Amino acid sequence: MMDWHEVLFFFEVLVGGLLAGLMYSLVAIGFVLIYKTSGVLNFAQGAMLLFAALTFVSLVNYGAPFLLAFVATFAIMIGLGFAIERTVLRPLVNRPPITLFMATLGLAYVIEGAAQLLWGTQVHRLDLGISDKPMEIAGLLISSFDLVAAAVAFGLVAALGAFFTRTRIGLAFRAVADDQFAALAVGLRLPRIWATVWAAAGFVALVAGLLWGARLGVQFSLSIIVLKALPVLLLGGFDSILGAVVGGLIIGASEKLAEVYLGPYVGGGIESWFAYVVALLFLLVRPSGLFGQKIVERV
Amino acid sequence: MSFFKFSKSASLAALLALSAFPAFADEQHFPLQSYRVGPYASGGTGFFGGFIDYLNLLNDRDGGVNGVKLTWSEGETQYEVERGLEVYERLKSAPGIAAWNPLSVGIAYAMLDRVAEDRTPLVTLNHGRTDTTDGRVFPYVFPLLLNPYSESSGIVNYIAERAGGHDKLKDLKIAVLYHGSPYGRETIPIYELLAEKYGFELSQIEVAHPGNEQQAQWQTIRRQRPDFVVLRGWGVMNPVALTTAQRTGFPADRIIGNVWSNSEEDVLPAGEAAKGYTAIVSVSAGTEAPVIQEVTEKVYGAGKGNLADKARIGSVYHNLGVVNGILNTEALRIAQERFGKRTLTGDEVRWGFEHLQLSPERVKELGAEGLFHSINVTWDNHEGEGLVAFQQWDGAKWNRISDWIAPDWALLRPIIEASSEAYAAEQGLKLRTAEDVDKVATD
Structure with a gap:
C-alpha cells in the first residue's frame, strides 16, 4: 500500500520545482526578448540582472523610497539599453551571430565590473516585504514568496503578450523578428527598435533581479543565474516567451524530482547538470525547442 | 594632467616596473593573492583588509617587527586557481618573502609543490588540506588554528x-x-x-x-x-x-x-x-578586543584603514584577517629571536611558524583576548590545537x-597521519623527524 506521506511529499517536491522553474523563466524571458528581435543570444542578461538589483538596493540604502528607487533603476536600465545598442550592436550590424554573441560575453564582464566599481562588492539584503514563510495548502507546504514570484512571472508574460499584440511598437518588434530586411523596407527604424528591446530586457532584468536578490541577497552570484536560464531556453526555444515559461516549469520540476529521487543513488548535487540532460534530450527530438520557430533556409 | 606630465609619470612608472621589487634592508614582504572583485569579494576584502590593517598597525606603532618593516603587494585572483598561480609566479621574486596567505583551498592545493620547492611557508588559516597538519610530510604548509x-x-x-x-x-x-x-x-x-x-x-x-x-x-x-x-x-x-x-x-x-x-x-x-x-x-567577531580598538583608533584614525566601509571593522572576516596578521608576525618575531632581527628567509620563517606557541597570556598581551584562545604549533603539528567557540x-x-x-585531536591524528603518509609514499617523500626542524636554509 502506498504511503500517503510519500505521495504528499512527491507533490510537495513537484510543486516546489514548478515554482522554482518560474523563477528561472523570469531570467529566460529577458534572453527571449532580445533573441526574438535581433537574433542575438545576450549572455550579458545575468550581468544586467546583477547591475539592476545592485543599483536598486544601493539607491534604497542611500535612503531612496522603494518606488523612486525602482523608477530610477528602470531609467538607468533604459539608458544602459540605449548605450549598448549605440556602442556595441550598431557597430556590429551584419556581423555573424557568433561575433554578436562574443560581444555580449564581453559585455557581461564589463557590466559586472562596472557594477562592482560603482556600488562595491558587499552583499546586500533586499527586503521586498514578501513573507518567505511556508503556508500549508491541501497538506502541502508551499512558500508564499514562490507564489508571489509565480504571479509576477505570469503577470510579466501577460503584459509582454499584450505589448506584442496590442501596441504599435510591439507589432514593430514582431515584424523585425519575422524579417529584418522586410521591416526595414517598410520603414521601421531598426536601431530604435533594438534600443527599445534592450531597455525592455533591462526592465525584465530589474524585476528578475529584485526577486532573485530578495531570495539570494544582492551579490555577485546573481550574474550566474544565467546558467539556470540556459536549459530553459534550450527546452522552450530561444524566441518564445511561452516557451520560456513552459521550459521553466519542466526544468524546475524535473531537476527537483531528480535531486530528491535519483540524487541519493549517485552522490547527490545533480540538479545543476540534470537540467541540461533534460534540455539536451528535448533538443534531440525538437532542435528548435518546444515552442521555438523552425527555421527553413534555402541553401 | 597635461600630456607631458602624463608622459613623465608614465616613464617613471615604467622605470619602477623595470626595477620591480628593489631590495631594501630590514623589510619583510607579504605577497597577497587577494580577491577584491568577483563572487567572493566580500570575504576577500574583509580578510585581506584586516591583515593589512594589522601590518599597518605594527609599522606605525612599533616600526614593524623589531624594527623590520612589513611590506606587502597584492595580486587579484578572483578566487580562481589559475589566477592565484599566476600571481604566485609574478610575486615570488620579491625579496624577503615571509609567507603566502591565499585564503583559498584551491589555490593552496595548487601551491603545495611550489612552496616546498621555494621553501616558503603557506598559511591556510582555518582551511586547507587537512593532512597538511602533519609537519612530517608538509614542512611548509600551516593550516593554523583549525583544520576541517x-x-x-x-x-x-x-x-x-x-x-x-x-x-x-x-x-x-x-x-x-x-x-x-x-x-x-x-x-x-x-x-x-x-x-x-x-x-x-x-x-x-x-x-x-x-x-x-x-x-x-x-x-x-x-x-x-x-x-x-x-x-x-x-x-x-x-x-x-x-x-x-x-x-x-x-x-x-x-x-x-x-x-x-x-x-x-x-x-x-x-x-x-x-x-x-x-x-x-576560531576567531570571534566584535570590536571589544583591544587590538581591534587600536586598529580602529590608530590605523583608521590616521586614514590608513584598508576597509572601504568602517562599519565592517570587527566583522568575522576582518577579525580573521587581523588574527592572521598576528599569527604571521608572531612567527616572524619568534624566528627573529633565533636568527636575528633582520630580513629572514622563507625557511627561517618556516622555523618560526613551527615554534608558534602563543599562550592565553601572550594572546592577552597582544590585545587579542577573546578574539582567539591560543595556539601551540609544533614541528609535526602545524594546526596548533586551536580551540573553537x-x-x-x-x-x-x-x-x-x-x-x-x-x-577530539586524539581521535583525528591517526586519520591525518594515515592520509599524509599515503601522500608521502605516493610522492616519494621521506618523513621528517625532529632533527630536521633546525636544518634551515639561509638563502
Whole structure:
C-alpha cells in the first residue's frame, strides 16, 4: 500500500520545482526578448540582472523610497539599453551571430565590473516585504514568496503578450523578428527598435533581479543565474516567451524530482547538470525547442 | 594632467616596473593573492583588509617587527586557481618573502609543490588540506588554528553539549549539508567516523555549486527530520540554506554552521530566517578586543584603514584577517629571536611558524583576548590545537554562546597521519623527524 506521506511529499517536491522553474523563466524571458528581435543570444542578461538589483538596493540604502528607487533603476536600465545598442550592436550590424554573441560575453564582464566599481562588492539584503514563510495548502507546504514570484512571472508574460499584440511598437518588434530586411523596407527604424528591446530586457532584468536578490541577497552570484536560464531556453526555444515559461516549469520540476529521487543513488548535487540532460534530450527530438520557430533556409 | 606630465609619470612608472621589487634592508614582504572583485569579494576584502590593517598597525606603532618593516603587494585572483598561480609566479621574486596567505583551498592545493620547492611557508588559516597538519610530510604548509577535521569534531562536541552529553548523541539524527566542491567533500569521511564512534544517525547531502537552489535538499531534510543540520557552505550557499530552511519549516537554531558559514555576509541577506542560527568560530567577531580598538583608533584614525566601509571593522572576516596578521608576525618575531632581527628567509620563517606557541597570556598581551584562545604549533603539528567557540546570530549581531571547546585531536591524528603518509609514499617523500626542524636554509 502506498504511503500517503510519500505521495504528499512527491507533490510537495513537484510543486516546489514548478515554482522554482518560474523563477528561472523570469531570467529566460529577458534572453527571449532580445533573441526574438535581433537574433542575438545576450549572455550579458545575468550581468544586467546583477547591475539592476545592485543599483536598486544601493539607491534604497542611500535612503531612496522603494518606488523612486525602482523608477530610477528602470531609467538607468533604459539608458544602459540605449548605450549598448549605440556602442556595441550598431557597430556590429551584419556581423555573424557568433561575433554578436562574443560581444555580449564581453559585455557581461564589463557590466559586472562596472557594477562592482560603482556600488562595491558587499552583499546586500533586499527586503521586498514578501513573507518567505511556508503556508500549508491541501497538506502541502508551499512558500508564499514562490507564489508571489509565480504571479509576477505570469503577470510579466501577460503584459509582454499584450505589448506584442496590442501596441504599435510591439507589432514593430514582431515584424523585425519575422524579417529584418522586410521591416526595414517598410520603414521601421531598426536601431530604435533594438534600443527599445534592450531597455525592455533591462526592465525584465530589474524585476528578475529584485526577486532573485530578495531570495539570494544582492551579490555577485546573481550574474550566474544565467546558467539556470540556459536549459530553459534550450527546452522552450530561444524566441518564445511561452516557451520560456513552459521550459521553466519542466526544468524546475524535473531537476527537483531528480535531486530528491535519483540524487541519493549517485552522490547527490545533480540538479545543476540534470537540467541540461533534460534540455539536451528535448533538443534531440525538437532542435528548435518546444515552442521555438523552425527555421527553413534555402541553401 | 597635461600630456607631458602624463608622459613623465608614465616613464617613471615604467622605470619602477623595470626595477620591480628593489631590495631594501630590514623589510619583510607579504605577497597577497587577494580577491577584491568577483563572487567572493566580500570575504576577500574583509580578510585581506584586516591583515593589512594589522601590518599597518605594527609599522606605525612599533616600526614593524623589531624594527623590520612589513611590506606587502597584492595580486587579484578572483578566487580562481589559475589566477592565484599566476600571481604566485609574478610575486615570488620579491625579496624577503615571509609567507603566502591565499585564503583559498584551491589555490593552496595548487601551491603545495611550489612552496616546498621555494621553501616558503603557506598559511591556510582555518582551511586547507587537512593532512597538511602533519609537519612530517608538509614542512611548509600551516593550516593554523583549525583544520576541517577538527572543525567537524568541534561541531559534534558542541551538539553533544547541547544534547546533554556525548552519550546522548546516539539518539540523534544529524544531517550535513555540504558544498559540492573538494572543500565541501573534505569532511565526508570524518563525519562518518564520528557517527560510527558516537552512534548518531548521519546523512550527508550535497548542494551543487554555487548553491543558489536548495529546495530539493531541504525537502529531503524535512522528510528525514534530523535533530540538527550542519551547514558546510560557502558564499551564496549559506543565506540560501537559511532562507530555504525557513521555507521548509526547519528551525534556524538547529542549524550549526561551519567556519566558512559564520560571517555577517552569510546571515544578513537571509534576514529574519537567520535569527537563532549558530556557527563555529576560531576567531570571534566584535570590536571589544583591544587590538581591534587600536586598529580602529590608530590605523583608521590616521586614514590608513584598508576597509572601504568602517562599519565592517570587527566583522568575522576582518577579525580573521587581523588574527592572521598576528599569527604571521608572531612567527616572524619568534624566528627573529633565533636568527636575528633582520630580513629572514622563507625557511627561517618556516622555523618560526613551527615554534608558534602563543599562550592565553601572550594572546592577552597582544590585545587579542577573546578574539582567539591560543595556539601551540609544533614541528609535526602545524594546526596548533586551536580551540573553537560558537556564536549565535540575533538578527543584528553575533553573540558568543559557548566557552572555548577542544576538538577530539586524539581521535583525528591517526586519520591525518594515515592520509599524509599515503601522500608521502605516493610522492616519494621521506618523513621528517625532529632533527630536521633546525636544518634551515639561509638563502
